[in-house]
Amino acid sequence: xxxxxxxxxxxxxxxxxxxxxxxxxxxxxxxxxxxxxxxxxxxxxxxxxxxxxxxxxxxxxxxxxxxxxxxxxxxxxxxxxxxx
Amino acid sequence: xxxxxxxxxxxxxxxxxxxxxxxxxxxxxxxxxxxxxxxxxxxxxxxxxxxxxxxxxxxxxxxxxxxxxxxxxxxxxxxxxxxxxxxxxxxxxxxxxxxxxxxxxxxxxxxxxxxxxxxxxxxxxxxxxxxxxxxxxxxxxxxxxxxxxxxxxxxxxxxxxxxxxxxxxxxxxxxxxxxxxxxxxxxxxxxxxxxxxxxxxxxxxxxxxxxxxxxxxxxxxxxxxxxxxxxxxxxxxxxxxxxxxxxxxxxxxxxxxxxxxxxxxxxxxxxxxxxxxxxxxxxxxxxxxxxxxxxxxxxxxxxxxxxxxxxxxxxxxxxxxxxxxxxxxxxxxxxxxxxxxxxxxxxxxxxxxxxxxxxxxxxxxxxxxxxxxxxxxxxxxxxxxxxxxxxxxxxxxxxxxxxxxxxxxxxxxxxxxxxxxxxx
Numbered sequence: 001x002x003x004x005x006x007x008x009x010x011x012x013x014x015x016x017x018x019x020x021x022x023x024x025x026x027x028x029x030x031x032x033x034x035x036x037x038x039x040x041x042x043x044x045x046x047x048x049x050x051x052x053x054x055x056x057x058x059x060x061x062x063x064x065x066x067x068x069x070x071x072x073x074x075x076x077x078x079x080x081x082x083x084x
Numbered sequence: 085x086x087x088x089x090x091x092x093x094x095x096x097x098x099x100x101x102x103x104x105x106x107x108x109x110x111x112x113x114x115x116x117x118x119x120x121x122x123x124x125x126x127x128x129x130x131x132x133x134x135x136x137x138x139x140x141x142x143x144x145x146x147x148x149x150x151x152x153x154x155x156x157x158x159x160x161x162x163x164x165x166x167x168x169x170x171x172x173x174x175x176x177x178x179x180x181x182x183x184x185x186x187x188x189x190x191x192x193x194x195x196x197x198x199x200x201x202x203x204x205x206x207x208x209x210x211x212x213x214x215x216x217x218x219x220x221x222x223x224x225x226x227x228x229x230x231x232x233x234x235x236x237x238x239x240x241x242x243x244x245x246x247x248x249x250x251x252x253x254x255x256x257x258x259x260x261x262x263x264x265x266x267x268x269x270x271x272x273x274x275x276x277x278x279x280x281x282x283x284x285x286x287x288x289x290x291x292x293x294x295x296x297x298x299x300x301x302x303x304x305x306x307x308x309x310x311x312x313x314x315x316x317x318x319x320x321x322x323x324x325x326x327x328x329x330x331x332x333x334x335x336x337x338x339x340x341x342x343x344x345x346x347x348x349x350x351x352x353x354x355x356x357x358x359x360x361x362x363x364x365x366x367x368x369x370x371x372x373x374x375x376x377x378x379x380x381x382x383x384x385x386x387x388x389x390x391x392x393x394x395x396x397x398x399x400x401x402x403x404x405x406x407x408x409x410x411x412x413x414x415x416x417x418x419x420x421x422x423x424x425x426x427x428x429x430x431x432x433x434x435x436x437x438x439x440x441x442x443x444x445x446x447x448x449x450x451x452x453x454x455x456x457x458x459x460x461x462x463x464x465x466x467x468x469x470x471x472x473x474x475x476x477x478x479x480x481x482x483x484x485x486x487x488x489x490x491x492x493x494x495x496x497x498x499x500x501x502x503x504x505x506x507x508x
Contacts, residue, residue: 016154017151042220045220046220
């Protein structure tokens with residue numbers, strides 16, 4: 001899957017959790033889920049579950065801990081897709 | 085400090101009416117909310133009827149954000165938030181993200197058990213070794229205080245925010261706890277209420293105890309028969325009720341409308357002795373509770389216009405009437421009018437006290453005594469003590485100044501509250 005395509009899907013997944021709509025307009029590789037989008041940290045686990053469902057992958061605990069930006073998410077999704 | 089406490093807002097999600105207007109209309113016309121439940125038939129319950137508030141899917145969007153609705157599977161939270169937000173708005177108080185923390189406002193919102201359907205979801209995932217898939221709201225939807233927590237995300241109260249639990253007295257207890265805190269000057273206003281989940285996982289245990297009626301599955305509205313000779317057990321119900329209790333001075337300052345005053349009340353337990361048990365009240369405890377409530381409220385027994393009893397539609401109904409008669413030292417023509425909401429809603433368990441208190445307060449603000457359905461065959465002992473005239477079968481429109489409301493619960497716990505018409 002292309003990076004652009006993954007980011008497009010991520011944007012859709014993340015939307016309901018976003019608390020800073022202004023930052024969401026600039027959603028891109030550098031976006032930080034908590035610092036920029038002000039997503040409640042408790043909701044990160046929900047985002048991970050949504051990502052698993054959308055991309056049909058399983059994200060292990062270590063990867064989960066390291067998924068704080070869009071860039072991290074893209075990297076993890078790509079590597080899991082390759083493993084699959 | 086002994087400040088006066090008044091009721092300035094109410095909200096309700098009852099089986100026979102969601103919202104104050106619908107509920108009030110249902111009381112006056114004797115509309116039942118008890119229906120056949122296909123799910124209980126599928127699960128082979130003996131009793132396949134129950135009372136649930138009907139909440140259209142569209143209505144949820146008025147109370148919950150899209151994010152909150154994702155994976156929301158706790159009917160108690162749905163009923164509780166609807167009634168609590170309605171009550172707060174009815175009192176003219178701010179709701180939503182713009183509301184600022186108010187250090188003088190609190191929440192005491194009780195429940196018996198919360199989010200059983202969500203908990204069932206979690207149990208299946210955990211047993212499948214899939215705990216990581218629970219998501220982030222499993223805890224907040226199933227912790228007992230989840231209901232006060234959800235409410236406070238909308239109301240922004242900065243005083244005590246808690247959840248009480250005392251079986252079927254829960255709602256009435258919440259009102260008395262709130263009134264006491266305001267009386268003492270520790271808070272200016274408190275949202276007091278309670279909710280109860282619906283569904284087979286809440287009601288199954290009662291069905292197993294064989295205390296629910298099982299001969300009315302094809303005639304649900306006739307099943308709940310408080311005070312009748314043919315009372316055959318309580319019909320399970322659910323829902324929520326919420327009342328805004330407020331210091332009189334603060335209510336007057338705000339120019340809030342006042343439904344009634346909380347004159348006083350009492351909470352006790354019979355200690356599970358002397359006839360009291362896990363499931364039945366010690367009559368001595370009940371009588372003391374009524375007497376102390378009247379003393380606390382500073383009224384005379386003869387001033388009570390109407391009793392809204394606990395009266396669940398079991399063999400214990402007559403015992404309750406006997407206890408009222410003994411505590412008030414009144415019978416026959418001197419006995420107050422008496423009614424039970426459970427004929428119309430079933431027994432809403434932990435939500436019963438708050439929903440029935442709202443019915444009691446509406447009787448004062450609108451001057452009526454709602455009629456009892458399904459007691460055309462009045463229990464002979466009740467006829468002996470109170471007389472048929474005191475158990476109206478049709479709604480009576482007349483001045484109502486003082487209502488005594490009682491709730492009794494498993495574990496032999498009692499609560500009685502006295503509501504009065506507000507007079508400055």
